[in-house]
Amino acid sequence: MTKMTGAQAIIKCLKEENVSIMFGFPGGAVIDLYDALLDTDIKHVLVRHEQGAVHAADGYARATGEVGVALLTSGPGATNGVTAIATAYADSIPVVILTGQVPRALIGNDAFQEVDIVGITRPCTKHNYLVNDPKDLVPTIREAFYIASTGRPGPVLVDLPKDVVASTITYPEKKKIKMQTYQPNYAPHPGQVEKACKAILKAKRPVLYVGGGVILSNANKELTELAEKIHAPVTMTLMGLGGFPGTNPLSLGMLGMHGSYAANMAVAKSDLLVAVGARFDDRVTGRLDAFAPHADIIHIDIDPTSISKNVKVDIPIVADCKAALESMNAWFDKSADFDSKASAEKHQPWVDEVAEWQKKHPLTYHQKGDIIKPQYVVEMINELTGGDAIITTEVGQNQMWAAQFYKFNKPRHLLTSGGLGTMGYGLPAAIGAKMAFPDATVIDIAGDGSIQMNIQELATAKQWGAPVKIAILNNNYLGMVRQWQELFYNRRYSATPMEITPDFVELAKAYGAVGLRARTRDEVVPVIKEALATDNLVIMDFVIDREEGVFPMVPAGKATTEMLLV
Amino acid sequence: MKHTLSVLLLNKPGALSRVTGLFSGRGFNIESLSVAETLDPKVSCLTLVTRGQETIIEQITKQLHKLIDVIKVTDISEGEFVEREMVLIRVKAESHTRAEVLRIIDIFRGKVVDVSPTSYAVEITGPESKIKAVIDILRPIGIKEIIRTGTIAMARAPKK
Ligand SMILES: Cc1ncc(C[n+]2csc(CCOP(=O)(O)OP(=O)(O)O)c2C)c(N)n1
Ligand SMILES: [Mg+2]
Numbered sequence: 001m002t003k004m005t006g007a008q009a010i011i012k013c014l015k016e017e018n019v020s021i022m023f024g025f026p027g028g029a030v031i032d033l034y035d036a037l038l039d040t041d042i043k044h045v046l047v048r049h050e051q052g053a054v055h056a057a058d059g060y061a062r063a064t065g066e067v068g069v070a071l072l073t074s075g076p077g078a079t080n081g082v083t084a085i086a087t088a089y090a091d092s093i094p095v096v097i098l099t100g101q102v103p104r105a106l107i108g109n110d111a112f113q114e115v116d117i118v119g120i121t122r123p124c125t126k127h128n129y130l131v132n133d134p135k136d137l138v139p140t141i142r143e144a145f146y147i148a149s150t151g152r153p154g155p156v157l158v159d160l161p162k163d164v165v166a167s168t169i170t171y172p173e174k175k176k177i178k179m180q181t182y183q184p185n186y187a188p189h190p191g192q193v194e195k196a197c198k199a200i201l202k203a204k205r206p207v208l209y210v211g212g213g214v215i216l217s218n219a220n221k222e223l224t225e226l227a228e229k230i231h232a233p234v235t236m237t238l239m240g241l242g243g244f245p246g247t248n249p250l251s252l253g254m255l256g257m258h259g260s261y262a263a264n265m266a267v268a269k270s271d272l273l274v275a276v277g278a279r280f281d282d283r284v285t286g287r288l289d290a291f292a293p294h295a296d297i298i299h300i301d302i303d304p305t306s307i308s309k310n311v312k313v314d315i316p317i318v319a320d321c322k323a324a325l326e327s328m329n330a331w332f333d334k335s336a337d338f339d340s341k342a343s344a345e346k347h348q349p350w351v352d353e354v355a356e357w358q359k360k361h362p363l364t365y366h367q368k369g370d371i372i373k374p375q376y377v378v379e380m381i382n383e384l385t386g387g388d389a390i391i392t393t394e395v396g397q398n399q400m401w402a403a404q405f406y407k408f409n410k411p412r413h414l415l416t417s418g419g420l421g422t423m424g425y426g427l428p429a430a431i432g433a434k435m436a437f438p439d440a441t442v443i444d445i446a447g448d449g450s451i452q453m454n455i456q457e458l459a460t461a462k463q464w465g466a467p468v469k470i471a472i473l474n475n476n477y478l479g480m481v482r483q484w485q486e487l488f489y490n491r492r493y494s495a496t497p498m499e500i501t502p503d504f505v506e507l508a509k510a511y512g513a514v515g516l517r518a519r520t521r522d523e524v525v526p527v528i529k530e531a532l533a534t535d536n537l538v539i540m541d542f543v544i545d546r547e548e549g550v551f552p553m554v555p556a557g558k559a560t561t562e563m564l565l566v
Numbered sequence: 567m568k569h570t571l572s573v574l575l576l577n578k579p580g581a582l583s584r585v586t587g588l589f590s591g592r593g594f595n596i597e598s599l600s601v602a603e604t605l606d607p608k609v610s611c612l613t614l615v616t617r618g619q620e621t622i623i624e625q626i627t628k629q630l631h632k633l634i635d636v637i638k639v640t641d642i643s644e645g646e647f648v649e650r651e652m653v654l655i656r657v658k659a660e661s662h663t664r665a666e667v668l669r670i671i672d673i674f675r676g677k678v679v680d681v682s683p684t685s686y687a688v689e690i691t692g693p694e695s696k697i698k699a700v701i702d703i704l705r706p707i708g709i710k711e712i713i714r715t716g717t718i719a720m721a722r723a724p725k726k
Contacts, residue, residue, distance in 0.1 A: 122584060126634070130579070179634075181576060181635060182634050304632075305625065308624065309625060
């Protein structure tokens, strides 16, 4: 049994959990841990704001499927991380956040840089801990990784009093974790699988509605197999994009508020909706009673609370998406009643009907003169990266244009704050992804407003050799809010014009990055090409048509068939 | 509909606030709540009375279950169960009403636990309906203070 300090034990434990990189920002309460970090090969990426640390850990986790790790100091360090923790929570991303805390004797005394971060983050973590006893230190961190990465994943915070970290402890043997109170269920109930498959056999107008659960459980292959086997159209939520190839003829792209016409019509007309790892969010369903009104609903989700929360489900399957889809595929392969060719023939009229909708109202925009349309920028990024880049986004119109016009063919290639919609997510998340995959092209499709929320992370990208590319769709507006004001508030643009915006080209230079600008349509492709060709960090400033809108759009509270079109 | 939930949870700091935070954060209502250690000192039992449509109760149960510190959630009002609540009532007892108060307490099998020249403090135990009845009867005489424990409940053992 080896004795060591709490700090050394934490590092050893992180190594056991296969942590090779963490993102953080130091302070008095975590100084022991930072000292111990010098003696390991775990890479610590110093960010410029704690929100950036947790977003970067989150981006790392989304891109790799592994647990991201962030280290923050007590008080303001921890509270600065809260928005990013809530972001990870809303999208079920496995992140472990270690926060420093004042020594145990001072807890509750309003000590310097003391804050009840366990209390503050209780509603936005999957679970959290305050380590009160040095002997619980290592078991707690192990449990944190276990909880973060299993079941429906999510962020777990461990608050570490300074004296606990500084104490001397005996390092406990690694044991298999078994918790009395937490045993996620992965395997689907065979009876439910059979019911679901039989419902699919009977359906004439089935639609697969795919959410982030498919990405989280790495079920994209199984999903594609099912969709092709039964020959059914597939639509994805923002979080589900890449779960099914965007260029597959069966793909309808995204559904919901800014979904494609075909996707929303298909759901409205379907007789069977197969929801896989999706949670019937209000941005997807629109007015609830008009959502999939003719359809029976099968819902696969690992989290029982998601089932029948917003929409009544006919056939629930509480399971890991991958395991459930595997079982369904196996059922069809064995079933004497199922024949893939016959199913394809049976569904062809439906697939054709959906294709008609696609033809009638494709995702599109009206080019006028040589002004830059943001959709064109995204199309060109898609083309020049071969649809292979890892795309992060900020929030607003930029996010929706990225979701609509980039054709995601692979999972874990769109990193975006879906549930919380956090402006400022894209740049730090891109850094996290780039640190994980140094050879990948990583592009943050950004808005001029959002990018300023974590712009300080340019220095992080520079310091740690994470030459991501930032494509600002610059409308000099808080564009998405402006669009709502235009449509529903009589064009009263309250607080949405960005009267002062930095010169992003000069700003890039100030950080040692490359700044490029395009003012006309002709300049778009050369700028993207140049950005992709340099090894450096790049900001591309695309001066776009200022009042371009995101369409289709389902006004809040309307049925998803009541779309405003281009 | 009124539901009585019995929740076993780890006796850890913060566990209770996870439960109450869930109710306030999601807009579920808590009519009463009572919590104490079980035979196993590492585990607490919490009895919670709430009201809502079946879909809400289903969400509440699932959400409680999802909390990492929660071991088990049972909607015991789905089956046969016994419920008890204790109440302490300080009731006015002046010379002309002292005897009557004692008579009423006796009918409800209550006990006097504190006496002053102008009041009695009485203890009554029973299901919610009985507590309500005793309060209704004592109110005209003059209730000065009332403290209730909230309901605790236990499922009845199966009769073979
Ligand atoms: C942190 C945060 N604050 C406010 C909002 C509300 N909001 C949503 S979109 C948006 C506008 C974003 O502007 P910009 O980044 O320029 O993107 P655009 O819509 O113009 O593409 C705002 C303010 C938010 N999502 N996140
Ligand atoms: Mg903008």
